[in-house]
Amino acid sequence: xxTSARRKIxxxxxxxxxxxxxxxxxxxxxxxxxxxxxxxxxxSGSGKSTLLxxxxxxxTIDAGRIVVNGVDIHDAATDINRVxxxxxxxxxxxxLFPHKTVLENLTLAQIVVRxxxxxxxxxxxxxxxxxVGIPEKAQAYPGQLSGGQQQRVAIARSLxxxxxxxxxxxxxxxLDPEMIGEVLEVMRALARDGMTMVVVSHEMGFAREVAxxxxxMDGGTIVEEAPPTQFFTQPAQERTKLFLSQIL
Amino acid sequence: MPDAKQGSSIIEVGDGAAIPRPSDVGLFTAWRVAFxxxxxxxxxxxxxxxxxxxxxxxxxxxGILVTFEVTVGAILLALVIGLFAGLGRVAKxxxxxxxxxxxxxxxxxxxxxxxxxxxxxxxxxxVHIPDLYSAVxxxxxxxxxYMGEIFRAGIQSIPRGQMEAARSxxxxxxxxxxxxxxxxxxxVVLPPIGxxxxxxxxxxxxxxxxxxxxxxxxxxxxxxETFSYFETYTIVALIYLILTLFFSKLIGLLEERLSADKRxx
Numbered sequence: 001x002x003t004s005a006r007r008k009i010x011x012x013x014x015x016x017x018x019x020x021x022x023x024x025x026x027x028x029x030x031x032x033x034x035x036x037x038x039x040x041x042x043x044s045g046s047g048k049s050t051l052l053x054x055x056x057x058x059x060t061i062d063a064g065r066i067v068v069n070g071v072d073i074h075d076a077a078t079d080i081n082r083v084x085x086x087x088x089x090x091x092x093x094x095x096l097f098p099h100k101t102v103l104e105n106l107t108l109a110q111i112v113v114r115x116x117x118x119x120x121x122x123x124x125x126x127x128x129x130x131x132v133g134i135p136e137k138a139q140a141y142p143g144q145l146s147g148g149q150q151q152r153v154a155i156a157r158s159l160x161x162x163x164x165x166x167x168x169x170x171x172x173x174x175l176d177p178e179m180i181g182e183v184l185e186v187m188r189a190l191a192r193d194g195m196t197m198v199v200v201s202h203e204m205g206f207a208r209e210v211a212x213x214x215x216x217m218d219g220g221t222i223v224e225e226a227p228p229t230q231f232f233t234q235p236a237q238e239r240t241k242l243f244l245s246q247i248l
Numbered sequence: 249m250p251d252a253k254q255g256s257s258i259i260e261v262g263d264g265a266a267i268p269r270p271s272d273v274g275l276f277t278a279w280r281v282a283f284x285x286x287x288x289x290x291x292x293x294x295x296x297x298x299x300x301x302x303x304x305x306x307x308x309x310x311g312i313l314v315t316f317e318v319t320v321g322a323i324l325l326a327l328v329i330g331l332f333a334g335l336g337r338v339a340k341x342x343x344x345x346x347x348x349x350x351x352x353x354x355x356x357x358x359x360x361x362x363x364x365x366x367x368x369x370x371x372x373x374x375v376h377i378p379d380l381y382s383a384v385x386x387x388x389x390x391x392x393x394y395m396g397e398i399f400r401a402g403i404q405s406i407p408r409g410q411m412e413a414a415r416s417x418x419x420x421x422x423x424x425x426x427x428x429x430x431x432x433x434x435x436v437v438l439p440p441i442g443x444x445x446x447x448x449x450x451x452x453x454x455x456x457x458x459x460x461x462x463x464x465x466x467x468x469x470x471x472x473e474t475f476s477y478f479e480t481y482t483i484v485a486l487i488y489l490i491l492t493l494f495f496s497k498l499i500g501l502l503e504e505r506l507s508a509d510k511r512x513x
Binding site (some may be wrong): 158 | 407409410412413414415416417418419420423427431432435446
């Protein structure tokens with residue numbers, strides 16, 4: 001199915017954002033269609049994390065428009081909490097709730113936000129822990145898990161809400177090298193299931209293999225946007241070539 | 249001493265109360281010497297010189313009870329006031345934030361003794377309530393400001409990512425505070441609140457200047473009848489010491505259990 005025929009999950013238009021006098025995002029426009037996997041690359045400070053965080057309203061924007069699931073999220077009339085229920089976010093530093101067990105991490109928002117019965121929430125959480133490969137850790141606390149396990153729990157926690165879109169903010173950057181694989185494997189499985197994903201990452205292998213499209217950012221703007229094969233073998237922009245020569 | 253040898257006595261001092269730490273081992277720790285020394289002194293004096301020491305001991309127990317009532321009542325009320333003050337101090341709303349900050353700044357700048365007089369007489373003009381209550385309210389209003397700062401620090405010590413994760417799951421700010429931030433902050437603030445409790449126990453002696461028959465006032469009553477000032481205040485001081493040492497130990501144990509908890513790993 002051509003992407004143009006699919007429904008747009010994210011539609012960003014002319015987004016601008018300043019941190020004081022620093023131009024974090026400048027006239028950024030892009031779309032993400034249902035089922036699409038987009039990997040955002042770029043040097044640090046290029047605005048890629050800011051862009052991702054503005055998609056679920058963790059960052060405000062100064063100009064432009066971001067429509068998620070048909071809702072303009074930076075409109076004052078929008079209930080941002082309703083939008084966020086449908087948008088999962090995975091952080092670099094996991095941000096699991098340390099005072100709650102793994103199972104409670106997965107059930108809390110289901111019960112509080114989705115108003116699900118506890119039994120239903122637990123059932124769903126248990127199924128997701130099987131899916132990310134650590135059902136035996138349900139009663140453990142986050143502090144007792146390895147970084148890779150924590151990140152898999154964090155992914156499961158987001159999935160428990162049944163999101164239509166998953167955002168990943170450098171999900172493997174805080175992990176020891178031997179744990180990166182297990183997290184990427186969970187993300188690949190998620191991609192195979194047809195989840196719509198926007199991933200900020202430095203994992204080039206993952207980008208090549210999973211992405212439908214790669215967005216390269218620098219200095220708060222989108223420099224280049226292309227399918228991974230084209231992006232990695234025939235980049236159009238000089239800036240992109242320079243970046244790729246530095247990291248590959 | 250950045251590198252204290254293991255087994256040596258490390259005492260953490262907070263608000264004048266020495267909190268024994270797990271590393272504080274050995275038979276003759278400062279805490280044990282003070283606590284059991286005070287107990288033994290009271291027993292020795294009461295047995296060897298029943299007049300006046302045993303008479304003092306039979307006269308003041310209801311004062312200990314009042315001291316307890318004031319302390320526990322004030323700490324509970326101060327916790328409530330402090331939670332609101334602390335939440336107000338971290339609130340984005342400028343009016344709420346300003347009001348909470350003003351409360352904290354004003355209260356912290358006035359001596360407790362002056363506040364107790366002031367609130368006692370100010371309250372007395374508006375409503376007629378028992379002296380014990382106005383004493384509790386005065387103590388709570390004062391300690392609420394300090395509690396507020398403890399709560400503020402506790403809330404701010406929780407990484408921003410916790411709030412962001414909770415909000416990303418669709419929780420409202422209030423839900424995130426209630427289920428994610430405050431439960432974690434509670435663990436952080438427990439030790440300093442324990443310190444405040446001990447400080448408040450000692451400061452509760454100030455209410456004896458009002459017509460509240462706490463431990464110190466009962467002592468004064470006994471002394472002024474019998475003229476045995478030295479003996480009475482010796483016992484009063486020893487009882488305060490026993491009480492504060494007992495509670496500081498209790499808080500130290502609680503703290504130890506919390507830090508041994510797997511969840512904090």
